[in-house]
Amino acid sequence: DAGITQSPRHKVTETGTPVTLRCHQTENHRYMYWYRQDPGHGLRLIHYSYGVKDTDKGEVSDGYSVSRSKTEDFLLTLESATSSQTSVYFCAISALDGGTEAFFGQGTRLTVV
């Protein structure tokens, strides 16, 4: 298995609070991605990174920000959590561009109450 660790694995938070999810990799892959998974929508891209301090928005980036200060860590922040951000969040990594053969973490289940 690819060395990807997401933390926390489960979190319940209140509306309006900031939340940070962490993705840590030990593969030294250049590309990292954050997706959210919701029933009927598959996985939708939130943000991605193609190198340290190089990030870009995905299709559902509103209300989210990211940071990548080291190759191995990619942080996703919900600036002020809303109930619509209740979801399962997946981090993925890829050695090649285009997400070619991306490897996924185990996911973080976030509930906003």
Add this chain to the structure above:
Amino acid sequence: AQSVTQLGSHVSVSEGALVLLRCNYSSSVPPYLFWYVQYPNQGLQLLLKYTSAATLVKGINGFEAEFKKSETSFHLTKPSAHMSDAAEYFCAVSVKPAGRRALTFGSGTRLQVQP
């Protein structure tokens, strides 16, 4: 922009029967195509990928998929379903040259295998 359509959000087959999960893609440039599987409470695992070599791609667990450019399809098949195949399956597309792109996923198909 690329997109993926998976026909059928739920598919039910009997154990030993043929599995056919449908995927159609839209892409203005040559695509990379993937099938991933997700078991309950787990992340996604790559089943197989098409990257412009052979059009018939064999993956893990006896699955295979055929790239048909004329039909813009990449359907996933397995000759004989096992109970352990029950999971959710996602088709995904990327493009060549990919640049700084990510995978685009379909909405998924949940496969149920009846004894």
